[in-house]
Amino acid sequence: MTTAPPGTQLRQLTFGFMPAYVVRAAAQLGIVDAFAGVPRPAKEVAAELGLPVDSTRRLLRALTALGLFAEQQDDHFEVLPEADLLGREHPASVQAIVAMFTDPLMTRGWEELATAVRTGHTTFDDIFGQPFFDQLAEEPVKSALFNASMSEATRGVAATAPSAYDFGRFTSVLDIGGGDGTLLTAILQANPNLRGAVLDSAEGAAQAPARYAEAGLTDRATVVTGDFFDAIPDGYDLHLIKSIIHDWSDDRCEQILRLSRAAIPADGRLVIVEPILPDRAEPGLRPGLYLSDLNMLVNVGGRERTRADFDALLQRSGFSLTAIHALPPEVGFWLIEATPV
Numbered sequence: 001m002t003t004a005p006p007g008t009q010l011r012q013l014t015f016g017f018m019p020a021y022v023v024r025a026a027a028q029l030g031i032v033d034a035f036a037g038v039p040r041p042a043k044e045v046a047a048e049l050g051l052p053v054d055s056t057r058r059l060l061r062a063l064t065a066l067g068l069f070a071e072q073q074d075d076h077f078e079v080l081p082e083a084d085l086l087g088r089e090h091p092a093s094v095q096a097i098v099a100m101f102t103d104p105l106m107t108r109g110w111e112e113l114a115t116a117v118r119t120g121h122t123t124f125d126d127i128f129g130q131p132f133f134d135q136l137a138e139e140p141v142k143s144a145l146f147n148a149s150m151s152e153a154t155r156g157v158a159a160t161a162p163s164a165y166d167f168g169r170f171t172s173v174l175d176i177g178g179g180d181g182t183l184l185t186a187i188l189q190a191n192p193n194l195r196g197a198v199l200d201s202a203e204g205a206a207q208a209p210a211r212y213a214e215a216g217l218t219d220r221a222t223v224v225t226g227d228f229f230d231a232i233p234d235g236y237d238l239h240l241i242k243s244i245i246h247d248w249s250d251d252r253c254e255q256i257l258r259l260s261r262a263a264i265p266a267d268g269r270l271v272i273v274e275p276i277l278p279d280r281a282e283p284g285l286r287p288g289l290y291l292s293d294l295n296m297l298v299n300v301g302g303r304e305r306t307r308a309d310f311d312a313l314l315q316r317s318g319f320s321l322t323a324i325h326a327l328p329p330e331v332g333f334w335l336i337e338a339t340p341v
């Protein structure tokens with residue numbers, strides 16, 4: 001048995017940004033779509049995309065070395081199943097996640113992680129001169145990409161949450177910061193008695209009407225355009241809030257949650273949909289959650305939270321934490337139910 005020399009792990013971690021850019025380039029260039037599901041020679045793919053053959057073949061070989069493609073005889077390359085998910089039309093596509101999370105809008109703040117750790121400050125704001133969501137509001141194309149990436153990232157929750165919680169006992173659901181309505185659509189489809197709305201900014205909810213129409217839900221699903229720091233409408237006995245709390249500091253979260261508390265009827269519920277950090281970073285934990293925590297630090301000024309953090313936040317906002325339902329481990333999210341007190 002050979003042992004890796006000292007420094008191997010650190011070298012792998014250090015060079016870890018390079019595969020991300022290989023995948024980014026493949027997504028940007030539409031490499032997978034150009035294969036149209038069959039093995040093809042590099043020169044044919046290059047010609048179709050209007051690219052130089054040599055650099056295209058080098059990219060294909062790097063993708064092969066990373067386990068995403070296979071190289072056959074006669075210059076032919078084959079897309080392996082995982083790489084298929086870079087195709088725009090694949091039902092499980094992660095194309096938008098790849099494009100968004102390797103975009104300078106996401107990566108620039110990370111370049112100044114040491115500053116963020118030193119100061120506790122959100123480096124995105126210094127680099128771009130304004131907070132993340134204000135910047136997105138000025139860039140409609142990026143905003144649509146961000147919304148698509150959130151939809152892709154919500155797919156697992158949307159597929160599993162409807163059977164993990166009794167949504168059917170409510171009459172109306174408001175998904176606070178619900179984006180393009182991916183989660184709301186899944187819940188309404190599974191509960192024909194329920195109606196609902198997403199509350200989001202105009203650009204955040206821009207794609208929701210199309211999603212409702214595609215799902216045949218235009219009679220039960222609407223969009224409420226607004227700022228969740230200013231007003232949360234009443235008339236909904238279930239408030240959902242997924243991947244919003246982790247975007248903000250405790251004080252900012254309390255602002256949102258107090259508005260929610262004021263709008264929820266006494267027998268209503270709030271369900272926070274987020275990952276839950278363990279109390280300690282024990283050996284063997286998957287690093288994704290801790291990297292997401294730092295992503296919140298550098299880009300939006302939020303954080304991932306432990307159960308005790310959620311408990312404290314809910315208490316100071318007029319709720320008590322009444323139940324926690326775990327979604328399947330591979331989904332990595334929990335439904336944290338809170339009752340108004």
Ligand SMILES: C[S@@+](CC[C@H](N)C(=O)[O-])C[C@H]1O[C@@H](n2cnc3c(N)ncnc32)[C@H](O)[C@@H]1O
Pocket residue numbers: 133150151153154176177178179180199200201203204205226227228229241242243244247
């Ligand atoms: C991290 S995304 C989560 C989207 C969706 N809930 C999901 O999990 O896929 C955050 C959402 O909050 C919305 N948002 C940010 N600031 C907002 C504000 N002040 N008022 C309303 N929506 C806001 C964004 O437009 C975006 O849709």
